[in-house]
Each structure stands twice: as C-alpha cells, then as structure tokens.
Amino acid sequence: MKKESKKSPETFALECLAGLERAKQLRPQIIAGPARTIEGTLREYNALLMNASASNAQAGLMSEVHPEEAIRDAARECEQEVSRFYSDLALDRDMYDALAAVEVSGADADTQRFHAHTLRDYRRAGVDRSPEIRARLKAIDEELTKLGQAFSKNISEDVRSIEFADSKRLAGLPEDFIAAHKPDKAGMIRVTTDYPDYNPFMTYAVDDELRKQLYIKFRSRGDQQNEEVLHSILELRSEKAHLLGYANWADYVTDDKMIGSGAKAAEFIEKVWKLAAPRAQEDYAELLRQLRTVEPGATEVCDWQKTWLEHGVKISRYEVDASVVRQYFPYERVLAGLLEITSEIFDLRYVAVEGDAEVWHHSVLVYDVVRGTEKLGRIYLDMHPREGKYKHAAQFPLKDGVRGVQLPEGVLVCNFTDPAINQPALMEHDDVVTMFHEFGHLMHHVLGGHQQWITQSGVATEWDFVEAPSQMFEEWAWNAKTLARFARHHETGEVIPAELVAKMRRADKFGLGTATVQQIFYAAISLGFHRADPKSLTPGAGQLAEIQRLQKQYTPFAFVTGTKFHASFGHLVGYSAMYYTYQWSLVIAKDLLTPFEQLGLMDKATTFSYRDHVLAPGGSRDAAELVRNFLGREYDFAAYERYLVESA
Numbered sequence: 001m002k003k004e005s006k007k008s009p010e011t012f013a014l015e016c017l018a019g020l021e022r023a024k025q026l027r028p029q030i031i032a033g034p035a036r037t038i039e040g041t042l043r044e045y046n047a048l049l050m051n052a053s054a055s056n057a058q059a060g061l062m063s064e065v066h067p068e069e070a071i072r073d074a075a076r077e078c079e080q081e082v083s084r085f086y087s088d089l090a091l092d093r094d095m096y097d098a099l100a101a102v103e104v105s106g107a108d109a110d111t112q113r114f115h116a117h118t119l120r121d122y123r124r125a126g127v128d129r130s131p132e133i134r135a136r137l138k139a140i141d142e143e144l145t146k147l148g149q150a151f152s153k154n155i156s157e158d159v160r161s162i163e164f165a166d167s168k169r170l171a172g173l174p175e176d177f178i179a180a181h182k183p184d185k186a187g188m189i190r191v192t193t194d195y196p197d198y199n200p201f202m203t204y205a206v207d208d209e210l211r212k213q214l215y216i217k218f219r220s221r222g223d224q225q226n227e228e229v230l231h232s233i234l235e236l237r238s239e240k241a242h243l244l245g246y247a248n249w250a251d252y253v254t255d256d257k258m259i260g261s262g263a264k265a266a267e268f269i270e271k272v273w274k275l276a277a278p279r280a281q282e283d284y285a286e287l288l289r290q291l292r293t294v295e296p297g298a299t300e301v302c303d304w305q306k307t308w309l310e311h312g313v314k315i316s317r318y319e320v321d322a323s324v325v326r327q328y329f330p331y332e333r334v335l336a337g338l339l340e341i342t343s344e345i346f347d348l349r350y351v352a353v354e355g356d357a358e359v360w361h362h363s364v365l366v367y368d369v370v371r372g373t374e375k376l377g378r379i380y381l382d383m384h385p386r387e388g389k390y391k392h393a394a395q396f397p398l399k400d401g402v403r404g405v406q407l408p409e410g411v412l413v414c415n416f417t418d419p420a421i422n423q424p425a426l427m428e429h430d431d432v433v434t435m436f437h438e439f440g441h442l443m444h445h446v447l448g449g450h451q452q453w454i455t456q457s458g459v460a461t462e463w464d465f466v467e468a469p470s471q472m473f474e475e476w477a478w479n480a481k482t483l484a485r486f487a488r489h490h491e492t493g494e495v496i497p498a499e500l501v502a503k504m505r506r507a508d509k510f511g512l513g514t515a516t517v518q519q520i521f522y523a524a525i526s527l528g529f530h531r532a533d534p535k536s537l538t539p540g541a542g543q544l545a546e547i548q549r550l551q552k553q554y555t556p557f558a559f560v561t562g563t564k565f566h567a568s569f570g571h572l573v574g575y576s577a578m579y580y581t582y583q584w585s586l587v588i589a590k591d592l593l594t595p596f597e598q599l600g601l602m603d604k605a606t607t608f609s610y611r612d613h614v615l616a617p618g619g620s621r622d623a624a625e626l627v628r629n630f631l632g633r634e635y636d637f638a639a640y641e642r643y644l645v646e647s648a
C-alpha cells in the first residue's frame with residue numbers, strides 16, 4: 001500500500017523549505033569562489049536552482065492539492081518565501097559577475113546555451129543597470145505583484161447576480177440546475193456570475209432578457225476598481241520596459257519568445273484574423289438563421305445570444321447528443337486506454353508503485369515510467385475532485401529532471417468523475433480531451449527531463465511553445481481509430497461508431513470561426529494595451545473606447561452598452577501582452593500533426609521521431625529548431641489554414 005503522508009504543518013514547512021535553505025547556503029559560496037569554472041560555478045549554480053525549485057514545486061503543488069487546510073496555508077507561505085528568494089536573486093549583481101566570468105567557449109552546446117541564457121535572463125531583469133535603476137526595477141516588480149493580485153481579487157470577489165420571481169423563466173435549463181435554484185424566502189430565484197451558474201445559463205436559458213441581464217453583469221465585474229488598477233499596471237510595465245531599453249512592454253516580454261517582438265505578434269494576429277473572418281461570417285449567418293426560427297424578423301445576433309444559439313444549431317443541424325456520447329467513455333477505460341496508447345507510441349511501461357511512494361491523498365495513483373530496464377521518471381495521477389482541491393486540470397512539476405542527478409517527477413491534477421462514488425463513472429468527451437491534453441504536458445515533462453542543466457528540463461521551452469505538444473496530443477482523443485482502442489459502450493461493449501465520431505468532429509467545428517475571431521479580439525486587447533502609450537488608456541473613457549474599437553474591428557458582434565470587459569479580463573495579469581500564444585501554439589500543433597497524415601497516429605516510426613526530436617530535447621534547443629528537426633522543414637501556416645477552412 002502507498003503511505004498517505006500524515007504530518008503537522010510545522011514538519012511540512014521544514015521539509016518544504018529544506019531545498020530553499022540549501023539554496024541560500026550555496027549562494028554566498030558560489031559568489032565567494034574562488035573558482036570561476038564550469039564545475040565550480042555553473043554546476044553549483046545548477047544545484048542552487050535545483051534546490052530552490054524543489055521547494056517551489058512542493059509548495060506550488062501542496063498549496064493546491066493537500067487535503068488539510070493548515071498544510072495548504074503552510075505551503076502558500078513557503079511559496080512566498082521562495083518567490084522572495086527568486087526576485088532577490090534575479091537582481092544579484094555579484095552572482096551575475098561570478099557567472100559571467102566563467103569561460104565556456106570550449107564547452108558543449110548545452111552548457112554554452114545554459115550560460116548564455118542565464119546571463120540573458122539576468123540582463124532582462126536589469127542586473128547590469130546602475131544601482132538606482134536596479135532599486136527602481138525592484139520597487140516596480142513589488143508594486144506590480146501587489147497590483148496583479150488586487151486585479152485578480154477584484155474579479156474573483158465581485159460575484160454579481162440577477163433575481164427574478166417566476167420559475168418559468170428557467171425554461172430550457174437542465175433539471176439539476178432548476179432543482180439547485182429554488183426561490184428563497186422572499187420568493188426570488190437568484191442566478192450568479194460564477195461559472196457553474198453562468199455557463200449553463202448562457203447555453204440553455206430560453207429567456208433572452210435574462211441572458212442579456214446576466215451577460216451585462218458578468219462583463220461588468222471588476223468595473224468599480226480595476227480600470228484604475230489596470231492603468232497603474234500598464235504605466236509600471238511601460239516604465240520597466242523603457243528602463244530596460246525597450247520601446248514598450250510588448251517588445252520586452254516577447255523578446256525571448258518564439259514570436260520575438262510586439263510587431264511580429266501584431267502581424268500574427270492580423271494574419272489569423274484574415275484566415276478566420278470568412279468562416280466567422282458563415283457562422284454568424286447560421287446563428288442568425290437559428291435566431292429567426294424563434295424571432296422571424298431578427299436582423300442581428302447579439303453577444304448574449306451567441307452561446308445559446310450555437311447550442312441550438314448543434315442539436316438541430318449536427319445531431320450530436322452528449323448524453324449518448326458519454327456512454328462510450330467510462331473513466332477507468334479512458335485512463336487505461338491513455339496509458340496503453342502512450343506506452344505504445346513512446347515505447348514505455350507504467351509500473352505501479354506501491355511501496356515507497358508517499359502520497360497526499362489515498363486516491364492518488366503513482367507509476368514509475370520505465371523503458372526496457374531504465375527508469376525515466378515518476379508520475380502521480382490525482383484525478384478526482386475533493387474539498388479544498390484545485391478546481392481545474394493541470395500538470396504540476398514535482399521534480400525537474402537533471403541527468404545523472406535526479407529523475408523527473410510530475411503530477412496530473414484533475415477533477416474527473418470518481419468511480420469510487422459514481423458507477424458507471426461516465427466522462428463527457430470534453431473531459432476526455434482534457435485528460436489527453438494534460439497528459440501531453442506530463443509526457444513532455446518526463447521525456448524531456450533528462451538534460452544536464454535544470455533550466456533546459458522538460459517543458460522549460462519558450463513560453464509560446466509549451467501548449468503546442470498538448471494541443472497536438474488532443475488529436476488522439478478525436479481520432480476514430482485511436483478512440484476505437486478504448487472507447488466502448490459501458491453496457492454493451494460496442495466500440496464507438498466511426499460515424500458518431502465523424503458527427504462529433506463536425507459539430508465541434510461549428511462556431512470555430514466566431515470563436516477564433518473572439519480569441520483574436522482578446523489577443524488584440526492584450527497586445528494593444530501593452531504597445532500603446534498608457535496615457536491614452538485612461539480609466540473610463542480611454543480604455544473603453546479602445547475595447548469598443550477592437551470589438552468592432554475583429555468580431556461580428558456589436559459592443560453591448562453597460563459592459564467593461566477589460567476590467568474582468570484576468571489574463572491581462574498573467575499573460576500581459578501574450579494572449580496570442582493560444583493561437584500561436586495551435587498553428588504549430590496543427591503543423592506537428594502533418595507527418596501523421598499518411599500512416600496514422602499510431603505509426604511508431606513517426607511517433608518515435610516526434611518523441612526524440614520534439615519532446616526529449618526539452619528546452620536544450622530553440623523550439624523552432626526542434627520542430628524543424630521533426631518536420632524536415634520550417635513550420636508554416638498551411639495545416640492551420642486547412643483546419644480553419646475545412647468543415648471537419
């Protein structure tokens with residue numbers, strides 16, 4: 001049996017901080033020298049990063065998954081301490097000088113790259129600037145952290161609602177939704193802007209007026225404070241970019257990414273928009289036709305009608321019934337199928353670990369990933385919801401692999417239906433796709449986690465490439481042949497019919513045009529706000545005028561009076577100028593699928609080549625080079641273009 005770890009928050013904190021303490025000891029030793037050599041300086045610096053990252057990973061994971069609140073809190077404290085260490089280290093001039101003094105011209109390519117990128121990142125933080133500028137940069141970073149937290153908090157705490165008395169106005173919504181929304185003592189039914197209310201309401205509610213009211217509430221969240229907060233964030237980011245010698249924040253933040261500059265990102269956005277716009281017009285016409293079935297004289301589709309109409313079109317035109325589809329996806333079989341497929345295409349075995357693994361919850365599955373007799377890493381699968389746990393699906397690193405020192409360990413944290421509670425535990429197909437997507441990150445982390453330098457381990461590639469392998473791996477959950485290996489009816493055992501899969505694919509593609517131009521609209525806000533002079537983006541008039549202009553330019557749906565979308569656009573904090581990355585990595589993902597077109601997704605010559613050329617090198621080379629080595633040419637738009645234009 002696996003041991004479920006039982007420890008006090010104090011013991012946890014000590015263990016969690018152990019790596020950080022070791023990193024803190026190493027820091028003055030490296031600076032003191034005396035050696036300025038690869039072994040004496042770079043290797044020790046690598047050890048410092050490994051130790052800090054062990055604390056960071058432990059803290060980041062446990063703050064999201066540990067069943068005990070006291071431990072989650074201790075983990076958050078540990079996380080803050082690591083983050084203070086990192087931001088202090090980033091501007092440590094003595095460390096920079098020590099690292100810069102190492103002679104690497106005779107070293108291997110990976111070592112030269114590690115050295116060059118480490119120094120580059122120090123310079124990007126501003127370490128080589130004057131003490132006054134360094135002090136200002138530090139103050140800006142601290143202020144930006146606080147403002148970012150405030151922006152997110154103002155959104156998550158601003159829950160709004162609509163209220164109405166007539167329960168007939170819930171028409172169209174599923175029974176479980178209606179049952180959960182009974183009138184209160186005053187006879188009022190309340191629907192909030194939280195996702196579990198908002199999403200079904202916008203999809204199923206027949207009442208157009210209520211959908212409009214809820215949409216306006218949803219798109220006004222944060223409007224009391226966030227325009228001011230956003231203005232301060234944009235000003236500070238712009239100041240930081242100028243101090244570091246960049247024209248604007250977009251140029252600064254994209255400089256070390258695949259895309260390279262704000263101008264290139266803007267070109268990319270225009271290019272995708274031009275490709276998607278004709279399809280968006282077709283989608284819009286179809287939505288208008290659908291609207292005219294209930295409102296014969298309608299001349300326009302409004303933004304609050306889009307999701308509901310799309311749902312209607314999918315049922316009437318594409319005849320895909322999610323309640324039928326899920327019969328083919330019992331959880332246990334999907335997971336077994338995923339493990340079997342990845343074993344085959346990457347030549348691996350998963351060996352269940354019972355003895356020596358310590359887990360935070362008894363439901364967590366632990367496997368060693370093995371090839372032949374060689375152990376490649378360890379994975380943890382924490383797949384079902386419980387109280388206090390992270391609400392989305394993601395891959396968390398637990399250990400970044402370093403060749404000859406430590407094996408990579410990664411964790412899938414998901415919220416799929418639990419077979420211990422529900423039988424049969426049937427999954428929505430969307431969730432199956434999510435499972436494949438996140439497992440794609442896990443494979444990248446494990447297979448790529450065998451570099452000599454930790455900052456080249458696994459998924460440590462350019463930020464705008466990270467999603468590509470996972471977006472690509474979703475295809476294995478959409479292909480009739482790969483689905484046939486595990487998707488069987490839970491009662492009859494019948495393999496999912498290829499015709500049903502074809503219908504699912506056709507239905508999935510309806511709305512791709514409008515969805516893509518919507519993404520482009522968001523990317524244009526994210527990029528445009530970080531290229532403009534922040535003085536022009538005043539709270540109130542300036543910001544709103546820009547949003548209205550961009551919505552009109554990129555989407556067929558008119559701006560709705562009363563909304564302030566930018567005040568609740570949370571990605572402006574984490575992604576800043578780089579919301580374009582979703583579409584960018586999709587372009588690469590579609591191109592990565594082209595070598596599979598001839599021989600299929602299970603052809604080992606192709607999957608092994610993909611594994612060895614794209615996943616295994618981790619971040620030891622530029623992503624564009626990895627892709628070129630696999631494709632035998634530069635990546636291009638052709639496959640993405642076909643995907644946007646073709647019907648299924």
Ligand SMILES: [Zn+2]
Pocket residue numbers: 437438441467470
């Ligand atoms: Zn992802």
